[in-house]
Amino acid sequence: MSDRDERLVGKRGRRGDLTRKVRGETRYTDDIKLPRMLHAKLVRCPHPHARITQVDATRVLADPNVVAVITGRDLPRRFGIIPWTPDEYPLALETARFVGDAVAAIAALDERSADEATRRLDITYEVLPHALSLDEAERKVEVGLGANRKDNVSKRVDLSFGDVDAALAASDVVLEGEYYFEGTAHAPIETHCAIAQYAGDGLLTVWSSTQVPHYLHRELSRVLAVSPARIRVIQPPVGGAFGGKSEPFALEFAAAKLAMVTGRPVKILYTREEEFYAHRGRHPMAMRYVVGATKDGSLTAVDAKTRIDGGAYSSFGLVTTYYSGQLLTLPSFAPNYRFSSVRYFTNKPPCGPKRGHGSVQPRFAFECMLDRIAEQIAMDPIELRRKNAVGADSTVNGFRVTSNGYLECLARVEEASGWKERRGKLGRGRGLGVASSAYISGTNYPIYPNEMPQSAVQLKVDRSGVVTVFNGASEIGQGTDTLMATLVADELGLDLGAVRVVSADSDLCPVDLGAYSSRGTFMNGNACIAAAREIRQKLVQAVAAKLEVAPRDVFVSRGFLCAVGKENEAVPVTEAIVLAESRFGTLGATGWYKSPPKLGGDYRGGTIGASPAYSFTAHVAEVTVDERTGVVEVVKVWCAHDCGKALCPTLVDGQIEGSVYMGIAEALLEEHVIDNRGLHRGPNLLDYRIPTSLDVPDIASILVESHDPEGPHGAKEAGEGPLHSSIPAVANAIYDAVGIRLDRLPFSPGRVLAALRAERPEARRTALGGT
Amino acid sequence: MLPLPRFRMFRPTTVAEAAGLLRDLGEDAQLVAGGTDLLPNMKHGLVGARALVSLQNVAALKGVRVERQSLRIGALTTLESLAEDGRIRELAPGLAEAAEAVGGPHHRRMGTLGGNLCLDTRCRYYNQTHFWRSALGFCLKKDGTVCHVVAGGQKCVAAASNDTAPALIALDATISLESVRGEREVPARSFYTADGIYNTTRERDEIVTAVTLPIVPGRTSGFDKLRRRNAIDFPLLSVAARVDRDEGGIAALDIVVSALAARPRRLAAAAKVPPGTRPSMDLVHRLSEAAKKECRPLDNVEGDAEWRHEMVPLLVERLSRRLGLG
Amino acid sequence: MTTSANEDIGPTSAMGSWRSMNPKASPTTHTLVVDESLRDGLQSPSVRNPHLDEKRELIHAMGAIGVDVVSIGLPAASTRAVDDAAALLKEISDARLPIRATAAARTTEADVAAIAEVSQRGGASVEVYAFIGSSPIRHYTEAWSDDFLVQRVAAAAKAAERAGLPFCLVTEDTTRASPSVLSRLWAVALDSGASRLCLCDTVGHAEPSGVEALVGFARNYLDAHGAQSVELDWHGHEDRGLALANALTAANAGVERIHGTALGVGERVGNVAMEPLLYNLGLAGRRPRTSLSALRHYSDLAARSFAFPISTFAPLVGERSRSLDEARTARCALAQQQKTEARATVEPPLEEGWMPIRLRLNGDNIEHMTRPSRTLLEMLRYDLDLVGTRQGCDKGDCGACTVLIDGEPHLSCITLAASCDERSITTVESLKGPPDLDPLLDAFDRCAAGQCGFCTPGMLMTATALLRKHPRPSRDTIKRALSGNLCRCTGYGAIFDAIDLAAKIRAGEEPPGVGLPGEHVPPPLAPQQEKAPTKEKAR
Structure with a gap:
């Protein structure tokens, strides 16, 4: 596609796939109905930590509606998303490690019979000592949740760059801060669902609402001891995930095993409560930061100590622990850095990756510290960030930066929010706060070491003019299907109506590692362009031959291929396809993306945090604080995000607004709390509050394009980056409004009032009705 | 999916027919109108009804009538129509505001006044699935013997969470009940009891048929609700107030605070305000400080009890000033 | 057996109950229970003195099983005893536990002073339980004269009164003391402001009939001295295996407070075990019943904290009793197994019947049979395959299941299908697609x-x-x-x-279908040409 105006890329187009999804024409997993399908439910442990001594299914099997019961002994093989920490069983084998941990599964003719049966399975537990907080995990080593059973440590990371102590000593100002980021949940509107069918020919097919069909395929083979060649994994459209479906779960293994045992299709649909037990949400983190700077605003050193509450299993924990330190060294940072992070096991639902995996919590703490440093040396917080912007092409911990639109992001939000005219001048109770961040466009290295491509696409070109894009990418609402269609349509001059996208089906599509770490656009986009260019070459040669011109003189436009100077003899694309098929035979192509080798620092753990490209973000939040009720309201958020190139601007805006919504929700409302009995305080959407349409700020999303040299048409991620600094922006805005530094999330009215009282004694009078 | 237990269903078309069914079906029967409170509770295994008697087709329970001295509201009137009915907005603004504050728009469209009046009390340890409650060891209100709000407590302190209750009490409403044994009128003031397990004086076989509000010249009323979101949430705290004025100043005053324990609490300080008192900020502060002493929110609903306690005087002050007391 | 706590071990009430002598007499007095685990319990040589955190956990567990009064130790024993007692007192008030605290003392002013210090540091009142040997054997061995005893009791009682703390005289070995000695000790105690007397079977000497006699004597003594308001405690030991029987007898005889310890830990063979005590008092209706699972959690916690293994045959909490429950459940299941052979299902589910409904569904008039307990969402999705309507929470919290009933949005997950009879239902599938896209x-x-x-x-x-x-x-x-x-x-x-x-x-202000695909797709294939009649003759 040569001339600009005809390209789809960069223009505000439609989603294209929404109408079929909403009218039930495209089926989500729970919409699938197979003949003789059974419904299964998981039986869960009511204790925070217990050994399973006996399971008696007599009463359950007495009910004719019940067809089969399986327990941990039927699936006695460990698994885990991170190959080095496989510590989960599909159904607890010996010990259950949190209230809600799955211990058995019951298949019945209908869902109510299965549900009733879960209350008749007689399980004897021996209650074991438990740890339900970071402090208890540290102190009560006898609980023995760690791999060595001698403590509760999941992962420990200590890294240091430069000479922190010397730099701090030489600093004019050194500030300390303690922060606590409460755990939160993904709460997608669609709960987990899986269906398994063990067909007559012995082929096991599993439909699942998952973000990682490829990893699920591998773990199903490992745990069920079935050849991967005899397993097919299909991922229907997913009703939201945000990181909560990015590893294999109990329901997928249980449905598969029950299908193999009964010879009938089996469906398991999690209730909303079970969604909170599956969890893998934001890790609660207790953080201590020491930041030094000179009086002219140069950051000298950062020293961080972080304790992470990992919950019952490892999940992504090893990576989370690294990310809690490694992903902070952009966009503004100091030349000396030391962090020590320890992840503990606790008897709570396991934490994992939630949008902005592992780096949202430290970002909150660090950006608040920057605000305090700026105030201490009487410097504008935006200036402080500009002054310390990491300009070099590599960070202090060895990560390569190929494109960086950070300074433009800062300038755009500064200007859009009227920062200079309004900050500190809005009168008591109203304030502006700034914060910034950076994020990875996919992890550079696959989760299991291999030399194969990370993403791949296969194109099938049909003489009717239809091109089908078979790709492994997981469509979870972020819009990869639309992106694929747009890139192929532009490359081959097709109308979007002539492009089909078939994704995430292990029989039909080449492998993509999955929708996590914001890798979709960067890696699948490149694979898609590579494949499309192969086909384009053949069409150009076929048309060049017909028009008797040199191939380099042929260009592609919307629906046609033309030659320079012979615009009137345009060849419709379909005709070009027929010509090319006649000349070269049936058309098809594969394209793939392999991330660059040897990225990241040359030290142990130096690859974790390495990414082919980094996005940049700046937020300004405007808040009001009612000093009598303690209620914080976020009035408006300006978010400038450097996404390299907005391939589908409508979708990028959607990702920015969705990220800011989720950030504000974590700043003000959401808290995933387990009480001192090990029970979740409110495992439903009434008690676990996510904002309604009446609780959201106006959001101004500002697209910044820094054209990454390796990104597809220059594009980088936008799925997770725009969340991070929305939270500290709110914290800093609250300080501007009423002069209190809140260091514990969420900023509930009770906490705001307590901080106001501590800060200004006379505030007590106004807050309490002026008596 | 949270499956409902099995039950038989009856759809009478007259109050008498419904009352007869309640008598015949005995312990097993449960009334249902909008279902927005009953069905979620049945899905949580909190109500073991084996028969539902739906009042949906009992026309006599519908309609709002303005009589000479009173406003008669049928029990089946939806909360949405209460919020939008001009007569109620004018003659009983406190009730209209309370109805408008309930849950989300769909709950207000489905939920009825009679249903909201008899809303089950709520508690963090009660409104949970059977699994959750079994892991807890159950509680006094259902299947257990121990209260977890007040450790070892022997009296259920689940919170009255219906927004219309404090409004009707403040507005001096009367609740009409009918059963096979005949009809009776109960003032809203004595309709609620302090027992969190069953917090109304309605007998099991009685049907709330209507609510009657006296029309009093010079009467204004209002309602305010504290919650973390602006929709869907149950109250963390609610306050309703009624002010009768005559030329001498305040003739009568009633302020009711709810979402504490099982019974909405009428502020003694408000009732004691002598007729003829002049509105003043001092009066407002006295009332709000008295409210803080009289009302102690518990850790029963999902919200910071200390903050709710601090908000008691503020809610009372803001509503009092809105009604011209200060 | 933790899922459903089966209350009755004995013969079920339906088969007639010989549980208590006078089943009909509903008990008037509500019997309180005193947990002595952290005082008398710790005096047993085979018990570890738990860490303070473990003691805190125990206090909470005691609250959870409904214990009313807790002895927080013998402060005079050591500085640690004072610190621990003060910390426990503070824990009780901080956690707002409805538990009253007592502490033990010898009848010396120093011991009472130690309790006063605990009360001051812990910020709450502590009832002084001052004990003194009252049996002749003790007097003989200690060479105590009656006057010495009287003077010691008076001094201790006065010290408690000065510190503003309630005072209870604990007469050790009451069951082997002479009535005259008891009367003299009680007299001076009452005169010095005692509000409570504790009758002790310190060496497990008494039998139930003896307990009844002793309680009767004490009650008469109090009545005779116009001290009806003074209450009685019973503190018994297990030496002859009669501790529980004696405790229940004392309760039946109207004693207000009964002492016990977790797992019966205590001097020599131990005290009355708290678990069967609470359980039996519950069965007798003397206090609200406590769930088996809570009792077992309490005993497990105590076993761990005191490093005192639960004996296999300990009633209710021992391994035998727990497995008995399982066996009984299994036996029930096996029994049911036989029963179910005859009948198809576990317990016959209610026969709901079917309800015919007539709907105008997305413009079509349909008739459908539904179960009363079927929600509209389940009918649409699983019975009519209209899967466009989605389930997000299934209890009215999220709105994903919204459909229109008679044109108004409703939450279909908490709407009964049967209530839609004669109504019009509109779901997302009714929104028109191309060519006139909604x-x-x-x-x-x-x-x-x-x-x-x-x-x-x-x-x-x-x-x-x-x-x-x-x-x-x-x-x-x-x-x-x-x-x-x-x-x-x-x-x-x-x-x-x-x-x-x-x-x-x-409203026609914006063009429909902007950006819809299809503008540049290849044209339809041309229609097949009508073949001109060829010259060939029709064959």
Whole structure:
């Protein structure tokens, strides 16, 4: 596609796939109905930590509606998303490690019979000592949740760059801060669902609402001891995930095993409560930061100590622990850095990756510290960030930066929010706060070491003019299907109506590692362009031959291929396809993306945090604080995000607004709390509050394009980056409004009032009705 | 999916027919109108009804009538129509505001006044699935013997969470009940009891048929609700107030605070305000400080009890000033 | 057996109950229970003195099983005893546990002073339990004269009174003391302000009939001295295996407080075990019943804290009793096994019957049979395969299941299918597709007002009803109308824009179908040409 105006890329187009999804024409997993399908439910442990001594299914099997019961002994093989920490069983084998941990599964003719049966399975537990907080995990080593059973440590990371102590000593100002980021949940509107069918020919097919069909395929083979060649994994459209479906779960293994045992299709649909037990949400983190700077605003050193509450299993924990330190060294940072992070096991639902995996919590703490440093040396917080912007092409911990639109992001939000005219001048109770961040466009290295491509696409070109894009990418609402269609349509001059996208089906599509770490656009986009260019070459040669011109003189436009100077003899694309098929035979192509080798620092753990490209973000939040009720309201958020190139601007805006919504929700409302009995305080959407349409700020999303040299048409991620600094922006805005530094999330009215009282004694009078 | 237990269903078309069914079906029967409170509770295994008697087709329970001295509201009137009915907005603004504050728009469209009046009390340890409650060891209100709000407590302190209750009490409403044994009128003031397990004086076989509000010249009323979101949430705290004025100043005053324990609490300080008192900020502060002493929110609903306690005087002050007391 | 706590071990009431002598007499007095685990319990040589945190956990467990009074130790024993007692007292008040605290002392002013210090540091009142040997053997060995005893009791009682603490005289070995000695000790105690007397079977000497006699004597003594308000405690030991029997007898005889310890830990063979004591008092109706699971949690905690293994045959909490429960359940199951052979299901589920309903569903008149307990959402999705309506929470919290009933948005997950008889139901499948695409479908796709698309059907139905009522709704009206429909992907902004755009498309102010694909697709294949009649002759 040569001339600009005809390209789809960069223009505000439609989603294209929404109408079929909403009218039930495209089926989500729970919409699938197979003949003789059974419904299964998981039986869960009511204790925070217990050994399973006996399971008696007599009463359950007495009910004719019940067809089969399986327990941990039927699936006695460990698994885990991170190959080095496989510590989960599909159904607890010996010990259950949190209230809600799955211990058995019951298949019945209908869902109510299965549900009733879960209350008749007689399980004897021996209650074991438990740890339900970071402090208890540290102190009560006898609980023995760690791999060595001698403590509760999941992962420990200590890294240091430069000479922190010397730099701090030489600093004019050194500030300390303690922060606590409460755990939160993904709460997608669609709960987990899986269906398994063990067909007559012995082929096991599993439909699942998952973000990682490829990893699920591998773990199903490992745990069920079935050849991967005899397993097919299909991922229907997913009703939201945000990181909560990015590893294999109990329901997928249980449905598969029950299908193999009964010879009938089996469906398991999690209730909303079970969604909170599956969890893998934001890790609660207790953080201590020491930041030094000179009086002219140069950051000298950062020293961080972080304790992470990992919950019952490892999940992504090893990576989370690294990310809690490694992903902070952009966009503004100091030349000396030391962090020590320890992840503990606790008897709570396991934490994992939630949008902005592992780096949202430290970002909150660090950006608040920057605000305090700026105030201490009487410097504008935006200036402080500009002054310390990491300009070099590599960070202090060895990560390569190929494109960086950070300074433009800062300038755009500064200007859009009227920062200079309004900050500190809005009168008591109203304030502006700034914060910034950076994020990875996919992890550079696959989760299991291999030399194969990370993403791949296969194109099938049909003489009717239809091109089908078979790709492994997981469509979870972020819009990869639309992106694929747009890139192929532009490359081959097709109308979007002539492009089909078939994704995430292990029989039909080449492998993509999955929708996590914001890798979709960067890696699948490149694979898609590579494949499309192969086909384009053949069409150009076929048309060049017909028009008797040199191939380099042929260009592609919307629906046609033309030659320079012979615009009137345009060849419709379909005709070009027929010509090319006649000349070269049936058309098809594969394209793939392999991330660059040897990225990241040359030290142990130096690859974790390495990414082919980094996005940049700046937020300004405007808040009001009612000093009598303690209620914080976020009035408006300006978010400038450097996404390299907005391939589908409508979708990028959607990702920015969705990220800011989720950030504000974590700043003000959401808290995933387990009480001192090990029970979740409110495992439903009434008690676990996510904002309604009446609780959201106006959001101004500002697209910044820094054209990454390796990104597809220059594009980088936008799925997770725009969340991070929305939270500290709110914290800093609250300080501007009423002069209190809140260091514990969420900023509930009770906490705001307590901080106001501590800060200004006379505030007590106004807050309490002026008596 | 949270499956409902099995039950038989009856759809009478007259109050008498419904009352007869309640008598015949005995312990097993449960009334249902909008279902927005009953069905979620049945899905949580909190109500073991084996028969539902739906009042949906009992026309006599519908309609709002303005009589000479009173406003008669049928029990089946939806909360949405209460919020939008001009007569109620004018003659009983406190009730209209309370109805408008309930849950989300769909709950207000489905939920009825009679249903909201008899809303089950709520508690963090009660409104949970059977699994959750079994892991807890159950509680006094259902299947257990121990209260977890007040450790070892022997009296259920689940919170009255219906927004219309404090409004009707403040507005001096009367609740009409009918059963096979005949009809009776109960003032809203004595309709609620302090027992969190069953917090109304309605007998099991009685049907709330209507609510009657006296029309009093010079009467204004209002309602305010504290919650973390602006929709869907149950109250963390609610306050309703009624002010009768005559030329001498305040003739009568009633302020009711709810979402504490099982019974909405009428502020003694408000009732004691002598007729003829002049509105003043001092009066407002006295009332709000008295409210803080009289009302102690518990850790029963999902919200910071200390903050709710601090908000008691503020809610009372803001509503009092809105009604011209200060 | 932790899932359903089966209360009755004995013969079920239906088969007649010989549990108590006078089953009919409903007990008047509500018997309180004193937990002595952290005082008498710690005096047993085979018990470890738990860490303070473990003692705190125990206090909470005691609260959870309904213990009314807790002895927080013998402060005079050591500085640690004082610190621990003060910390426990503070824990009780901080956690707002409805537990009263007592502490033990010898009848010396120093011991009472130690309790006063604990009370001051812990910020709450502590009842002084001062003990003194009252049996002749003790007097003989200690060479105590009666006067010495009287003077010691008076001194201790006065010290307690000065410190403003309630005073209870604990006469050790009461069951082997002479009535005259007891009378003299009680007299001086009452004169010095004692509010309570504790009768002790310190060496497990008494039998139930003896207990009745002793309690009777003490009650008469108090009546005779006009001290009806003074209450009695019973503290018995297990030496002859009669501790529980004696305790229940004392309760029946009207003693207000009965002492016990977790797992019966205590001097020599130990005290009355708290678990059977609470359980039996519950069965006898003397106090609310405590669930087996709570009792077992309490005993497990105590076993760990005191490093005192639960004996296999300990009633209710021992391994035998727990496995007995399982066996009994299994036996029930096996019994049921036989029973179910005869009958198809576990317990016969209620026969709901079927209900015919007539609906106008998306414009079609249909008739359908449904179960009363079937929700509208389940009927639509699983019976009629209209899967466009989605389930997000299944209890009315999220709005994903919104459909229109008679044109108004309703939550179909908490609407009974049977209640839709004679009503019109509209679901997302009714929104027209091409060629005249519904403006809402058009606008939502154009503005990406749905990303994952899971909440979108509910949004679309709410918006459909909204636009019918308000053809050009303001942004605030849109926000309020949608406030019952939760979305996790978009942040709602694109949804407000899409509804506004749809309103404009409907009003003709905005062109429909902008950017819909298909403009540059290849044309339809040309129709087959009519073959001109060929010259060949028709064969």
